[in-house]
Amino acid sequence: MSLINTQVQPFKNQAFHNGKFVEVTEQSIKGKWAVVIFMPAAFTFNCPTEVEDAAEHYAEFQKAGAEVYIVTTDTHFSHKVWHETSPAVGKAKFFLVGDPTHHLTRAFDVHIDEEGLALRGTFIINPDGMIKTMEVHSNEIARDVTETLRKLKAAQYTAAHPGEVCPAKWKEGEKTIAPSLDLVGKI
Amino acid sequence: MSLINTQVQPFKNQAFHNGKFVEVTEQSIKGKWAVVIFMPAAFTFNCPTEVEDAAEHYAEFQKAGAEVYIVTTDTHFSHKVWHETSPAVGKAKFFLVGDPTHHLTRAFDVHIDEEGLALRGTFIINPDGMIKTMEVHSNEIARDVTETLRKLKAAQYTAAHPGEVCPAKWKEGEKTIAPSLDLVGKI
Amino acid sequence: MSLINTQVQPFKNQAFHNGKFVEVTEQSIKGKWAVVIFMPAAFTFNCPTEVEDAAEHYAEFQKAGAEVYIVTTDTHFSHKVWHETSPAVGKAKFFLVGDPTHHLTRAFDVHIDEEGLALRGTFIINPDGMIKTMEVHSNEIARDVTETLRKLKAAQYTAAHPGEVCPAKWKEGEKTIAPSLDLVGKI
Amino acid sequence: MSLINTQVQPFKNQAFHNGKFVEVTEQSIKGKWAVVIFMPAAFTFNCPTEVEDAAEHYAEFQKAGAEVYIVTTDTHFSHKVWHETSPAVGKAKFFLVGDPTHHLTRAFDVHIDEEGLALRGTFIINPDGMIKTMEVHSNEIARDVTETLRKLKAAQYTAAHPGEVCPAKWKEGEKTIAPSLDLVGKI
Amino acid sequence: MSLINTQVQPFKNQAFHNGKFVEVTEQSIKGKWAVVIFMPAAFTFNCPTEVEDAAEHYAEFQKAGAEVYIVTTDTHFSHKVWHETSPAVGKAKFFLVGDPTHHLTRAFDVHIDEEGLALRGTFIINPDGMIKTMEVHSNEIARDVTETLRKLKAAQYTAAHPGEVCPAKWKEGEKTIAPSLDLVGKI
Amino acid sequence: MSLINTQVQPFKNQAFHNGKFVEVTEQSIKGKWAVVIFMPAAFTFNCPTEVEDAAEHYAEFQKAGAEVYIVTTDTHFSHKVWHETSPAVGKAKFFLVGDPTHHLTRAFDVHIDEEGLALRGTFIINPDGMIKTMEVHSNEIARDVTETLRKLKAAQYTAAHPGEVCPAKWKEGEKTIAPSLDLVGKI
Amino acid sequence: MSLINTQVQPFKNQAFHNGKFVEVTEQSIKGKWAVVIFMPAAFTFNCPTEVEDAAEHYAEFQKAGAEVYIVTTDTHFSHKVWHETSPAVGKAKFFLVGDPTHHLTRAFDVHIDEEGLALRGTFIINPDGMIKTMEVHSNEIARDVTETLRKLKAAQYTAAHPGEVCPAKWKEGEKTIAPSLDLVGKI
Amino acid sequence: MSLINTQVQPFKNQAFHNGKFVEVTEQSIKGKWAVVIFMPAAFTFNCPTEVEDAAEHYAEFQKAGAEVYIVTTDTHFSHKVWHETSPAVGKAKFFLVGDPTHHLTRAFDVHIDEEGLALRGTFIINPDGMIKTMEVHSNEIARDVTETLRKLKAAQYTAAHPGEVCPAKWKEGEKTIAPSLDLVGKI
Amino acid sequence: MSLINTQVQPFKNQAFHNGKFVEVTEQSIKGKWAVVIFMPAAFTFNCPTEVEDAAEHYAEFQKAGAEVYIVTTDTHFSHKVWHETSPAVGKAKFFLVGDPTHHLTRAFDVHIDEEGLALRGTFIINPDGMIKTMEVHSNEIARDVTETLRKLKAAQYTAAHPGEVCPAKWKEGEKTIAPSLDLVGKI
Amino acid sequence: MSLINTQVQPFKNQAFHNGKFVEVTEQSIKGKWAVVIFMPAAFTFNCPTEVEDAAEHYAEFQKAGAEVYIVTTDTHFSHKVWHETSPAVGKAKFFLVGDPTHHLTRAFDVHIDEEGLALRGTFIINPDGMIKTMEVHSNEIARDVTETLRKLKAAQYTAAHPGEVCPAKWKEGEKTIAPSLDLVGKI
Incomplete structure (x- = not known):
């Protein structure tokens, strides 16, 4: 069964965040929108460029009321060193989550x-812990964070306007469609 | 297990394509890149806009040597009528694949x-029948075909340049990264 | 085991009925006699003629206190479009029930x-939800609604006259047989 | 799964036929169309009227190249006596098949x-032993043989004209429909 | 395990008895001695002579306080006709029990x-529903009711004289043996 | 399933016979008719009278080409002493079979x-080892050997005249019935 | 697991004892020491000599407060006759226990x-029903009751002097050994 | 099932024998009679007296063509030390078998x-590896080797004289019994 | 799963300790640090040198508040004799634990x-019964107790200084490391 | 079962070794002695001191013909960075093996x-791939490489001198013990 519209499974992981080690759980990510981004391994080739891409758009995610979580199957110890040694990763102000038990990575089926590594998977999760979008790439193909931002906003808009x-291609500010019987078969 | 880097499972479905009913199988889609786009149901609200979006970029997909397949759990009979009655869908020159047995929809886990309907799932499949990217949305959130095009090209580029x-955020024409031992821990 | 004299299983489906989408359940069909008619697929060849046949006798079914339900594995969205685009189906004033999950179709073993389609099956169900007659054809062989009407009346007569x-070949108004010991071996 | 379009299961039963006891099997009924009619029990109330109804149309069945088999869970001994003692059954020139093991009755799911008795079930079987139509009634509701004749002819016509x-409501001699792409959504 | 000294299993069958259809159960046969006689099928060759044999000794069974039940796997409808058409069976004043479900026949392991038919089995059952003697023949070998009468009386005598x-070869009126320690090894 | 018309199961037992210990098996009893008589235990009350009854008719059994076997769950050692000490059993010239393993007793379901003892069971077995009649009594009810003789002869007659x-009540020399279609329903 | 130091399993058997038939159970043997002696079969070759051997030492067993039970798989009826006809067995004043169900023989694993016969097994059981010694021979090898008496007394002595x-080779009256730490490795 | 008349199971153990460590197996003990004596543990209280008892009769066992094996669950290392430190055990010239895996002890069910220790079990095994007698005591009750010698000779005598x-109580040189039919019931 | 950081499983064994036999359990070893040393077998080659090695450092273990337990699969009887006969083992003042059931040896997976013998395994257990270190050698490779002492002290130090x-190579008195975020990646 | 004297299970891992990424397998480590050292995680507290300790004795291991493998559940990418950033780890000239699948760590039961991390486990493996010693600590307790060297030499000596x-406490050059029967119980 697809993960879409299911609850995030329980987890408890250590993350490196703004110079500290903190615990992240399926509870702690609730209450705001969450963007969970899996990467294969710290210290590897295009992962830092993806972290940097996320870092450069982090202000926009924050403005949209969303938090960002980068996850690899490395430890949080590795994540601290990665943050210190990589010029690209050093820009990250969000959570670098270690998953040495691989439980979180398996729970998202990546x-x-x-x-023993993760695929490049991106998941948008609503404040109730429900997965709304997923995107997974073979590891040689990187992602573009602006598209994630567009989806986040579409997800937020439809959440706020249930009808x-x-x-x-909808982008923030554009017209949406209110489904009605009359429209069936007419668009 | 993730579908990424697995072979498309065997299937045999009827499609409406350029005014004809034709059979589409896991064999017939091989040999060129395939973009498989699942939608919930014919005649519904934002599905036609998504079909139209694909139709408007179809020339680019063709130029990139890729074919497009729209799939719903409706019959190919419904797809013919949809094509005739919907101004948006009428623009489609690619395959409208009926999946009344739901086998194809289940095989892609959407x-x-x-x-009894599909989620909005998009899959890029290489000419060997291997799934390289997947993207699935909760049905209230539509997709943007330009991002699919970007991924397709990135997938094609890395396929052509194994090293x-x-x-x-890579876009066609930009520099890529050639992994080497020296780069480990340096980006 | 035969379905005859068993209860209709629970179901919940969307139908197109007199310009509206309504929910139909195993509860909503109780209280009057129901005629449930399965067809392979909307928009196909002899299905509209069967719908039309039913439509032309609908007044008689109503007079007999019975409701008519046409079911296919299509969605109710397709049924709306079918009703709008088919001259034959457009005459239908009864329920066009969508069964995209195929649960109802499987529950009647057709x-x-x-x-992924239904066989041509017709079922007469009494006001208590008990199936009294069934008739199933290979799909190339259409039905005749007048025989269904004859059976409905025979079923109603014997229900009203338990003895x-x-x-x-009994038709409404003809003599029936009151079983008695004396008749055993005498007819 | 429905019995429609499945092969008749193997059986071997004794029948009373034109004053003799003969063996009837799934092989012996092949080669011509077969109409198999189940009834609850010899010597009972409306069964003889149904046998008589079949007897009166037997010439037409023969003309259509079909054979008729009446089946109950009684022995062929009882069928001989039934034929001798019932004025109605005495008219039967077709096979009165005994099914004391109940195997045949169970094979047709009636x-x-x-x-320990059969439901009123009627089955039309093509010369290859494939079941094409079925009709089953709760036992208080009798059948009309003319409708069985109509179905037989429709089945024979579509068998002879595969396209x-x-x-x-089709009756012998009327126009049929040749399915074509153009007709989809047009009737 | 042998059926001897076990309780008759629950059953509920229809019988033809003195021109009426009546229900017979494991409860209804209690309270007096019962002689249950299975036969292969109504209308067959030596069955009527066995029924006649029973009929001619019926007065003696009655005098001994015992009831007689003839059972076949036919229906009670067949039994009525058998009683009416067979000169031999027509003499029967006891119960002709139909067993179309074959449950009773299986319960006595015949x-x-x-x-789908019964073996020739005869069972004597005491007023508490306990089987005291059984006798089963291959169907080509008929029974002698006088021996059944002798056994009935021996069973009744030992029931009345527990010691x-x-x-x-004991016959009514002859001396019996009162077991005692002294007799062990002495007869 | 009934033992009637099944093969005697394999066995190997020791018997006392005419002053010697001999082995009896399912093979050794073949080739002539066998009458197998189970009794509860040597040295008990009415068992000797039954043995004596058999002994007094032994000449007739021999004339009919049949052998007699008395079986108890005692050893053949006990049978020798029984033969020596009991005036009644001393008359026995047939086989006194010991069954200390109880296998034979269980094989005949007595x-x-x-x-740990046998019921009073009598079995007539044809020269092919097929059981043709069985008779079992609760142990307080003894048997009559003359009826066993009558059955033996009926079994032999029908074996010799298959039609x-x-x-x-048939006794040697009386008329039998040749089944024919005409007789069905006429006796 | 060995039977030594386990409880005798529940049993209920008939025995011949001093001219009477009495019931013996696992309860009735408690309260005094019991010597249970299994033998193959009544009336056989060296069994009587073993019974006689036991009979001649019976006074000593009684003086030691022990009871003796001879068991075979024969009935108590056979045991009565054995006692009457065998000069050796006739001396027995203890219990001759019949075990026609073979339950007791199986419970002692002989x-x-x-x-269907027992091995030559001898068991000494304490007043609490606990088996203290066992001795089993292949049947061609007889036992010596004096050794059983010696064991009985050793068992009684150690029971009375727990330390x-x-x-x-200890015999009544000889010195025993009081285990102590100092003796370890010193004898 | 009893071990009597079964084959010794395969084993391979180390023994201390006349100052050497040697391997003992189920094969090595064949060819002559074997007396296998289990004891609880080396260095304990009455075990040395039993070893001594065996040692003092060892010449007789040898004369009878039998070998003696003492077994405990200790190692052969312990047995060497036991032999050196115990005045009683030091007399042993036969095999002191170590069974640290406990396989041999379990195979004899002691x-x-x-x-984790053995019961006092004694087994006489014939030259073919078949167990002929067994004797097991609760550990507080020691054995008497002279009785083992008596049994050995009885076993040897009956082995040599099959009839x-x-x-x-038979002892070497005494008369035995040749079973014959005439003796049955006469001793 | 590793035994490290698991609780010692329940056990109850006899030990030789300072001239006495005492019981040792998983409870009795709690409350102080325990060093459990498994050896293959008493009386063997390098085991005494290992016992002696432990004995010579026993004062240090005691000073560190730890108790020492030597375990083999021998009995405590053997351990007493070993202590008396071996000059090396005679020095031991700690517990020589017998494990004749092999339960303790299996519980530590050695x-x-x-x-049927143990591997050379050494385990340090904290006062709560939690195993903190394990060391196991193939039996030809002996251990060095000074390293065990070093580990014991490291275990005690870290237990006392949780941070x-x-x-x-840490030895008592040397500096330890207090983990802190700043040290991650810096040593 | 203990891992001692079992074969290393098959594995295939990436290692960082002298500035290169190389594959290490159960085959590649054969042919010389191997010392496999598991550690919890790169970049953590006392792991670098243990790597440094190994590095400082590496010449001795090499002289002894042994290779050293450090294993963590990190990737080889992390190991490269660890080697570059840690002054202690930077001294390592042996293999830093990544085990991101955790298979190797599980195979050694640490x-x-x-x-998701390893315990501190050290294993000495002989040139045939057989594990000869194991040592595992709770992670707060570090190891001492000199003891590993001592064991390695003892293992090599006994391998070279089978008798x-x-x-x-044996150290290289000291006397060993040649086991002989005479020594049993004498040391």
Whole structure:
């Protein structure tokens, strides 16, 4: 069954966040929108550019009331060193979550069993802990954070306006569609 | 286990394509890149706008050597009528695939059991039938085809240049990264 | 075991009925006689002629205190469009029930697994929700609604006169048989 | 799963036929169309009227190249006596098949376990042993053989003209429908 | 395990008895001695002579306070006709029990699975519903009711005189044996 | 399932016979008719009278080409002493079979588990080892060997005349019935 | 697991004892020491000599407060006759226990399945029903009751003097050993 | 099932024998009679007296062509030390078998699970590896080797004279009994 | 799963300790640090040197508040004799624990099934019964008790100073490391 | 079962070794002695001191013909960065093996499931791939490499001299013990 519209499973992980080690759980991420971004491994090739991409848009995520969580199967110890040694990752002000037990990675179905690493998966989770969008790439193909931002806003808009749906390519501020019997078969 | 980097499962479905009914299978989609786009149901609200969005970028997909397949759990009979009656869908020159047995929808893990409809899922499949990217939305949140195009090109570039990976936000023509030992821990 | 003299299983489906979408359940069909007619798929060849046949006798069913339900594995969205675009189906004033989950079709044992469509099955159900007659055809063979009307009346007569049975070919108004010991071996 | 379009299961029963006891099997009924009619029990109330109804149309069945088989869970001994003692049954020139093991009755899914008797079921079987139509009534509701004749002819017509389907209420000699892409959504 | 000295299992069957249809159960046969006689099928060859044999000794069974039940796997409808049409069976004043579900026949372990008929079994049951003697023949070998009468009386005598046993060939009025320690090894 | 018309199961037992210990098996009893008579225990009350009864008719059994076997769960050692000490048993010239393993007693379904003894069972077995009649009494009710003789002869007659059946009460020399279609429903 | 130091299992058997039939159970043997002696079968070759051996030492067993039970798989009826006819067994004043159900023989693990007889087993049981010694021979090898008496007395002595053990070959009146730490490794 | 008349199970153990460590197996003990004597533990209280008892009769066992094996769950290392430190055990010229895996002890069913030690069990095994007698005591009750010698000789005598059995208390040189039919019931 | 940081499983064994036999359990070892040393077998080659090694450092263990337990699968009887006969083992003032049931040896996963002996395993257990270190050698490789002492002290130090860890090679009195965020990635 | 004297299970891992990424397998470590050292996680507190300790004795391991492998559940990418950033780890010239799949860690039974990290385990493996010693600590207790060196030499000595065992505390050059029967119980 798809993960879409299911609750995030319980987890308890250590993260490096603004110079501190903190615990992150399925409870702690509730209450605001969450963007969970899995990456294969610290210290590798295009992961830092993805972290940097997220860092550069972090102000926009915050403005949208969303928090960002980067996850790898490394420890939070590695994440601290990564933050200190990588010029790109050093910009990150959000959570770098270690998943050495691989439980979180498996719970989001992005674990590569023969490598012990995560696929590039991005998940938008609403404040109730419900997964609303997912996007997973084979690891040689990186993501674009602006598209994640667009989806986040579409998800927030439809959450706030239960009677409407966003048409294709919808961007913040555009018109949405209010479904009605008359529209069936007419668009 | 994630569907990424697995083979498309065998299927045999009827599609409406350029005024004809044709059979589409896991074999027939091989040989070129395929973009498989699931939608909830014909005749509904934002589905036509998504079909239209795809139609308007179809020339670009073709230029990129890719074919597009729209799939719903309706019959191909419904798809013919949808094409005839919807101004938006009428623009579609690609395959409108009927999946009345729901096998294809289940094979891509986008089936909503309690509704009998598909989630909004988009899959890029390489010419060998291997799934390279997936993107699934809760049905109230529509997609943007331009992002699919960007991913397709990144997937094609890395397929063509096995020794390189695309950094975040990579767009056609930009520099990629050639992984090397020296880069480990340095980006 | 045969479905005859068993209760209709629980279901909850959306139907198109007189320009509206309404919910139909195993409860909502109780209280009057129900005629449930399965068809393979909207927009196909002899289905509209069967719907039309039912439509032309609908007044008689109503006079007999019975309601008519047409069911396919399509959505109610497709049924609305079918009603709007088909001259034959447009005459229908009864319920066009969508069964996209295929649950109802399977509950009446008329599902063709390899096609995802229904067989041509007709069921007469008494006001208590008990199935009294069934008739199923291979899909290339259409039905005749007048025979369904004849059976409905025979079923209603024997329900109203528990001590009697209808002889072969019985039509409304004809004599029935009151079983008695003396008749055993004498007819 | 429905019995429609499945093969008749193997059986071997004794029948009374034109003053003789003969064996009837799933092989012996092949080669021509077969009409198999189940009845609850010899010597009972409306069963003889149904046998008589079949007898009176037997010439037509023969003309259509079909054979008729009446089945009850009684022995063929009882069938001989029934034929001798019942004025109605005495007219029967077709097979009166005994099913004391109840195997045949169960194979057609018309067995009432708590009574050991059959439901009123009628089955049309093509010359290859494939069941094409079924009709089952609660036992207080008798059948009309003329409708069985109509179905037989529709089944024979569509078997002989694979490219056509019979519309609703079709009777021998009327026009049929040749499905074509153009007709989809147009009737 | 042998049926001897076990309780008759629960059953509920229809019988033809003195021109009426009546229900017979494991409760209704209690309170007096019962002789249950299974036969293969109504209308067959030596069954009527056995029924006639029972009929001619019926007065003696009655005098001994015992009731007689003839059972076949036919219906009670067949039994009525059998009684009316057979000169031999017509003499029967006891119960002709129909067993169309075959439950009673199986409960006494005299069912022939491949024929759906009973073996020739005779059972004497005491007023508490306990089986005291059984006798079963291959169907080509008929029984002699006078021996059944002799056994009935021996069973009744030992039931009435708990301290005694009947020696071989014991007939009503003859001396019995009162077991005692002294007799062990002495007869 | 009934033991009637089944093969005697394999066995190997020691018997006392004409002053010698001999082995009896399912093979050794074949080739002639066998009468197998189970009794509860050596040295008990009415068992000797039954043995004596058999002894007095032994010449007739021999004339009919049949052998007699008395079986108890005692050893053949006990049977020798029984033969020597009991005036009644001393007359026996047939086989006194010991069954200390209780296998034979269980194979004929006459074992009383809570006592370790046999019920009074009599079985007639044809020269092919097939059981043709069985008769079992609660132990307080003794048997009459003359009825066993009558059955033996009826069994032998029908075995020798496959086309005929013995009517009730049939005794050697009387008329039998040759079943034919015409007789069905006529006796 | 060994039977030594386990409780005798529940049993209920009939015995011949001083001219009477009496019931013996696992309860009735408690309260004094019991010597249970299994033998293969009444009336056989060296069994009587063993019974006689026991009979000649019976006074000593009684003086030691012990009761003797001879058990075979024969009935108590056979035991009465054995006692009457065997000069050796006739001397027995203790219990001759019949075990026709073979339960007791199996409970002491001395049953020979392929013969239905017991092995030559001797068991000494204390007044609490606990088995203290066992001795079993292949049946061609008889026992010596004097050794059983010696064991009985050793068992009684150690039971009465919990702090001591009997050395090898210990006989009544001899010195025993009081275990102490100092003796470890010193004898 | 009893161990009597079963084969010794396969084993491979180390023993201390005449100043050497040697391997003992189920094969090595074949070819002559074997007396296997289990004891609880080296260095304990009455075990040395039993070893001494065996040692003092060892010449007789040898003369009878039998070998003696003492077994405990200790190692052969302990047995060497036991032999060196115990005046009683030091007399032993036979095998002191170590069973640290407890396999041999369990194979003879004399293992006390809650102690990890053996019961006092003695087994006589014939040259074919078949167990002929067993004797097991609760550990507080020691054995008498002279009785073991008597049994060994009885076992050897009956093995050498297949047609005879030893009567109770039989000792070497005494008369045995040749079973014959005439003796049944006569001793 | 590793035994490290698990509770010692329940056990109850006899030990030789300072000239007495005493019971040792998982409860009795709690309250102080315990060093449990498994050895293959008493009386063998390098085991005494290991016992002697432990004995010579026993004062240090006592000073550190720890108790020492030597365990083999021998009995405590053997341990007493070992202590008396071995010059090396005679020095031992700690517990020599017998494990004849092998339960303790299996609980610490050092049992060699095919030999019934223990591997050379050493375990340090804290006063709460939690195993903190384990060390196991193939039996030809002996241990060095001074290293065990070093580990014991490191375990005690870190237990007493929860916020610190001992660096490699740490010996009593040396500096430890207090983990802090700042140290991550810096040593 | 203990891992001692079992084969290393198959594995395939990436390691950082002298500035390169290389593959290490159960095959590649064969042919010389291997010392496998598990540690909890890169970048943590006392792990670098343990790596440094190993580095400082690496020449001795090499001289002894042994190779050293450090393993954590981190990736080899992390190991490269660790080597570059940690002054202590930077001294390592042996293999830093990444185990992101945790298979190797589980194969040596040192995985902490709730943390996803390894315990401090050290294993000496002979050139045939057989584990000869193991040592595991709770993670707060570090190891001393000199003791590992001592064990390695003892293992090598006994491997080279099959007839000898090392006594406790044995160090290279000291006398060993050649086991002989005479020594049993004498040391």
